[in-house]
Amino acid sequence: MTPLLHLSGLTKAYPGVVANDNVGFEIAPGEVHALLGENGAGKSTLVKMIYGLVRPDSGEMRLHGQVFAPHEPREARASGVAMVFQHFSLFEALSVAENIALGMDDAPETDALSDEIRSVSKKYGLTLDPDRMVGDLSAGERQRVEIVRCLLQNPKLLVMDEPTSVLTPQEVDVLFETLRRLRDEGTSILYISHKLEEIRTICDNATILRLGKVVGTCVPAEETSRTMAEMMVGTELKSPTKRPYKPGRVLLDVKNLQLPSKDPFGTSLRDVSFSLHAGEVLGVAGVAGNGQDELLLALSGEELTEDAAITLKGIAIGSKGPNHRRLQGLLAAPEERLGHAAAPDMSLTENALLTGHARQRLTNKGFVKWQATENFARAIIQRFDVRTPGASHAAKSLSGGNLQKFVIGREIMQRPDVLVVNQPTWGVDASAAAFIREALLELAEQGAGVLVISQDLDELMEISDTFAVLAEGRLSRVRSASGVTIEEIGLLMGGTEVDHAAA
Amino acid sequence: MDLSSISPVTLIVSLMAASTPILLAALGELVVEKSGVLNLGVEGMMIIGAVCGFIAAVTTGSPWLGFLFGAICGAAVSMIFAVLTQYLMANQVATGLGLTMFGLGLASLLGHSYTGINPPAFSQIHIPVLSDLPVVGRIVFGHDPMIYFSLALTFAIWYFLTRTRGGLVLRAVGESHDAAHALGYKVIRIRMLAIAFGGACAGLGGAYLSLVRVPQWAEGMTAGAGWIALAIVVFASWKPGRAIIGAYLFGGVTVLQLNLQAAGLAISPAYLSMTPYLATIIVLVIMASDKKRQSLNAPASLGKTFFAST
Structure with missing residues (x-):
C-alpha cells in the first residue's frame, strides 16, 4: 500500500x-x-x-x-x-x-x-x-x-x-x-x-x-x-526520590482570601483558605484560567488584599508589597517566564538583581553593587546548570528550560521560607523538568514550604505531599497526596465542565 | 443675549457640515485600527488632503477632482507611515506623530501661494418639492453630496466589517496577527491596504474642510480635527454607527458655541471655543471608566508590531 x-x-x-x-x-x-x-x-x-x-x-x-x-x-x-x-x-x-x-x-x-x-x-x-x-x-x-x-x-x-x-x-x-x-x-x-x-x-x-x-x-x-x-x-533519567513527609510548623496561613480579577477573561479568587507547613510541598492542580495567576499574584504581593488574609510566620502581610514579603521570606516565581518572571531584554545579572536585591543586599543606598550582583547571577548559573555563554547575556536568548532553571534558581538561592511557583516546568524539556522538581524537593527537605501550582498532574503526583484543586477561583480541601487517583483529581478539576464534555 | 436668533434647523444643517470632515477621518482610522494599526498621523494626512484637494480644485475648477486628489494624496502620505511601520518595523506611535508634523509642514509649503483664494463652489443638492419641504426638506434633502457620501460610507464600512469575509479577515488580523499569519493570511498586505484606506478617508475629510466647510486654504486649518477623529474612534468603541454619534456630538458643540458667540453670550469667546475639546475629553474620561467593555471591543493587537517569525 x-x-x-x-x-x-x-x-x-x-x-x-x-x-x-x-x-x-x-x-x-x-x-x-x-x-x-x-x-x-x-x-x-x-x-x-x-x-x-x-x-x-x-x-x-x-x-x-x-x-x-x-x-x-x-x-x-x-x-x-x-x-x-x-x-x-x-x-x-x-x-x-x-x-x-x-x-x-x-x-x-x-x-x-x-x-x-x-x-x-x-x-x-x-x-x-x-x-x-x-x-x-x-x-x-x-x-x-x-x-x-x-x-x-x-x-x-x-x-x-x-x-x-x-x-x-x-x-x-x-x-x-x-x-x-x-x-x-x-x-x-x-x-x-x-x-x-x-x-x-x-x-x-x-x-x-x-x-x-x-x-x-x-x-x-x-x-x-x-x-x-x-x-x-538520550540518557538515563533519574526520578526524584520522595522522602517521608513530616509536617513542621505552619509557615504560611491563608484565610478567606478574596481577589477580584482585573482581566475581563480572568477568574476572581473566592474564599481561598489553606495552610502551608515547613517541609511541605503543596500541589495545587487545576485547568488554566481557574484562578492560578490570581493566586500567584495575591501571594507574591503584586495584588494586595486585606492584611489578615495572608499570614507569614504569624505576621499578617496581606497588604504588603512584594519586596516586603521577600524580606520576610516569601518568594514567588510566576508562570510567564519572559515578561513576568524575567525581563526579556535585560541581562541575567540585571534579572538577578530584580528580585534578589532586597534579600541579597545587592544595593547600597540606592546604588547597585554590580560585582555582588554578578556573583549572585553566576552562582545561580553554576548551581542550576543554566546553559548560557555568560551572565551578561539577555534573558530572551536562553531556551525555555534554561531560563526556567535560572528563574527558579534565583528564588531558591535566596533561601526562602516559603516559595510559590506557578507551572514550574511548563514547556521545559524532560531533563530540565526533572532537575527543577529535584531542586524544589530539596528546598522542602531543608525546611521550607513549597507551593506548586501546576496543570501537569503527573508532576504534582510526583512531588506533592499534600494536594488541593483550584476550580473557578475556589480551592478545594487540602488532602494528603498519597492515595489520590488521577480520576478523582480530574473530576475536581473539571467541575461542571465534566458532565458537559461527557454528554 | 438673544437666543431666539439661533434657529434649530440651521443649527442641525450646519452641524452636519461641521461634523463631516471629522466623521470621514474617524471612519478611515477606525478601519486602520480594526486591522491592528495605530496611526496617529490623521492630522497630518488631513491637512495634506486639505491643501492638495484645494490646489486641484482651484487648478481644474472642479471640486470633484479636488476631493479625488485630496484622497489620493492622503493615501500617498499614509504610505510613508505604512512602509516605515510595516516593513521597517518602526514604532507606530512615534511614526504617526512624525507623520502629523511632516504633513503640517509640507502642507504650509505647498499651500503658500494659495491663501486668500476662493475655491470653486460645491453646491447643495436640490430635489424639487422634497428639498422645499419645511424643516425636513433642509435637514434631510438639502445637503451637499459629500455629506450623503459620508453617511453611505459609514453604512458600507459597517457592512464590510460585520457581514463580509474581507471584513472578518481584517478584524482577525487586528485581533491576533500571529493567529492570522498561522492560518495563512497576509498580515502585512492587509494592513497596508487598511492604512491606505485610512489615509484616503483622512485626505477626503481634509479636502471637505478646505473646499466646503471653510471654504479657503489657511495654514494649520485642520486645527486638531485629526486628533478629535482619533478620539472619536475610541469614543465609538470601534463601531462605525457610533462614530456618527461622536462626530455629530463634537460638530454640534462646535456649531452651538459659534451660535452662542454670535448671539452675544456674556462669556469670553475663548472659553466657548474650548468647549468642543473639553466635551471630547469629558466623554473620553467617561468612556475610559468602563474598562471592561472597552477592552472587549478594542482590537487586541492594536499598535503591536508584527514580525513573521517563520
Whole structure:
C-alpha cells in the first residue's frame, strides 16, 4: 500500500541551528503516528514544513505518492492536510463560527456554516455552540473549535501539535474517542507530544526526534514510558526520590482570601483558605484560567488584599508589597517566564538583581553593587546548570528550560521560607523538568514550604505531599497526596465542565 | 443675549457640515485600527488632503477632482507611515506623530501661494418639492453630496466589517496577527491596504474642510480635527454607527458655541471655543471608566508590531 505521506531527507537550517537534519518517515492511511521529542528537537519545524508555513532547504515530501511541496497553508489544506495548533490560532473576540470561517478557504454563509458546525460536532461528540465568543470558552472547548474547523474540510491527514497540554483527563478521554473514530474512518493522524502515556494509549507507531535528527522508531504499545523517555532524552533519567513527609510548623496561613480579577477573561479568587507547613510541598492542580495567576499574584504581593488574609510566620502581610514579603521570606516565581518572571531584554545579572536585591543586599543606598550582583547571577548559573555563554547575556536568548532553571534558581538561592511557583516546568524539556522538581524537593527537605501550582498532574503526583484543586477561583480541601487517583483529581478539576464534555 | 436668533434647523444643517470632515477621518482610522494599526498621523494626512484637494480644485475648477486628489494624496502620505511601520518595523506611535508634523509642514509649503483664494463652489443638492419641504426638506434633502457620501460610507464600512469575509479577515488580523499569519493570511498586505484606506478617508475629510466647510486654504486649518477623529474612534468603541454619534456630538458643540458667540453670550469667546475639546475629553474620561467593555471591543493587537517569525 502506498503511504499517505512519505517524508525523506528533509533538512531545514536556521542561522546557528539545524532544526531538521535529514528527517524521514512515513504515515499509512488510517494510522495514528506519533512524533516524539523534547522541546527544541525540531518537531514544530517539521510540522510547519508539512503545513506549508516553512519551506525545507532540501528533501522531499510525497502525499499519495505525488510530490507535495506546499508554498502556503492554503495549498496544504487543499491537499487534505489540516492542523490543530497548540497556540496562536484562535481569535478571542470573535465567535466560534467566525473563527471556523477564517480557517476555511471557501466558507459558506454564516447560517449554513453554523448548521454544519452543529452537525459535525454532534457526529464526533464535540459539543460546541457556534455563536459563543471564543474568549469565554474553556481550553477544552477552544480545542474543539480547532478540531471542528479541521474536520469541516474532510482532511486526509490531521496534524495535532501537543493537543492535550491544556486539557483535563476527562477532556483527554473525549478527545481520544474522537481521534479513534476519525482513524476508523480512514483519516491519518500525526500526533505530536512529549506525554508518553498518551502516546502509548493512542498511537500505532512513533518516530523519535532528538536535536533535529530521527533517533529511533518504535511501536509505543510495546514500550514503556521510561524506555521511550530515554530514547527521547538520550540518557538515563533519574526520578526524584520522595522522602517521608513530616509536617513542621505552619509557615504560611491563608484565610478567606478574596481577589477580584482585573482581566475581563480572568477568574476572581473566592474564599481561598489553606495552610502551608515547613517541609511541605503543596500541589495545587487545576485547568488554566481557574484562578492560578490570581493566586500567584495575591501571594507574591503584586495584588494586595486585606492584611489578615495572608499570614507569614504569624505576621499578617496581606497588604504588603512584594519586596516586603521577600524580606520576610516569601518568594514567588510566576508562570510567564519572559515578561513576568524575567525581563526579556535585560541581562541575567540585571534579572538577578530584580528580585534578589532586597534579600541579597545587592544595593547600597540606592546604588547597585554590580560585582555582588554578578556573583549572585553566576552562582545561580553554576548551581542550576543554566546553559548560557555568560551572565551578561539577555534573558530572551536562553531556551525555555534554561531560563526556567535560572528563574527558579534565583528564588531558591535566596533561601526562602516559603516559595510559590506557578507551572514550574511548563514547556521545559524532560531533563530540565526533572532537575527543577529535584531542586524544589530539596528546598522542602531543608525546611521550607513549597507551593506548586501546576496543570501537569503527573508532576504534582510526583512531588506533592499534600494536594488541593483550584476550580473557578475556589480551592478545594487540602488532602494528603498519597492515595489520590488521577480520576478523582480530574473530576475536581473539571467541575461542571465534566458532565458537559461527557454528554 | 438673544437666543431666539439661533434657529434649530440651521443649527442641525450646519452641524452636519461641521461634523463631516471629522466623521470621514474617524471612519478611515477606525478601519486602520480594526486591522491592528495605530496611526496617529490623521492630522497630518488631513491637512495634506486639505491643501492638495484645494490646489486641484482651484487648478481644474472642479471640486470633484479636488476631493479625488485630496484622497489620493492622503493615501500617498499614509504610505510613508505604512512602509516605515510595516516593513521597517518602526514604532507606530512615534511614526504617526512624525507623520502629523511632516504633513503640517509640507502642507504650509505647498499651500503658500494659495491663501486668500476662493475655491470653486460645491453646491447643495436640490430635489424639487422634497428639498422645499419645511424643516425636513433642509435637514434631510438639502445637503451637499459629500455629506450623503459620508453617511453611505459609514453604512458600507459597517457592512464590510460585520457581514463580509474581507471584513472578518481584517478584524482577525487586528485581533491576533500571529493567529492570522498561522492560518495563512497576509498580515502585512492587509494592513497596508487598511492604512491606505485610512489615509484616503483622512485626505477626503481634509479636502471637505478646505473646499466646503471653510471654504479657503489657511495654514494649520485642520486645527486638531485629526486628533478629535482619533478620539472619536475610541469614543465609538470601534463601531462605525457610533462614530456618527461622536462626530455629530463634537460638530454640534462646535456649531452651538459659534451660535452662542454670535448671539452675544456674556462669556469670553475663548472659553466657548474650548468647549468642543473639553466635551471630547469629558466623554473620553467617561468612556475610559468602563474598562471592561472597552477592552472587549478594542482590537487586541492594536499598535503591536508584527514580525513573521517563520
